[in-house]
Amino acid sequence: MTVAPSTIGTDPTSSPTPVLVTQRADRVWIAKLLTWAGFSVEGNSREDALSKLDQQVKAQLADGEIAYLDLPLAPTKNPWLAIAGKYQDDPNWEEYQTAIAEARQAANAIEGIELEGDTI
Incomplete structure (x- = not known):
């Protein structure tokens, strides 16, 4: 008991x-x-x-027993895999990365944060 x-x-x-x-x-x-x-x-x-x-x-x-079943789990899909590599051949990718870095540096300057080599 x-x-x-x-x-x-x-x-x-x-x-x-x-x-x-x-x-x-x-x-x-x-x-x-x-x-x-x-x-x-x-x-x-x-x-x-x-x-x-x-x-x-x-x-x-x-009048019974405890039994166990091995049931299959539902497959899980990673939603990010559907868009992985989407921009690998985009000719504007480097320009886009540069614009992001410049925007981050400008935001950091406004906040008074100094970072060297701030890249993605």
């Missing part, structure tokens, strides 16, 4: 699972399984709530 930190991972037939345990203003304890939706119980004490949650999970698993 409750796993002490020193015993986590020592039982090969179980897996420590995070549970949120809270107490309402009316002193009722609530235990919710954080990893599986729909598993939530109430108890008169912390231990009672955890015990009920343990029973609920074991009852659900009695």
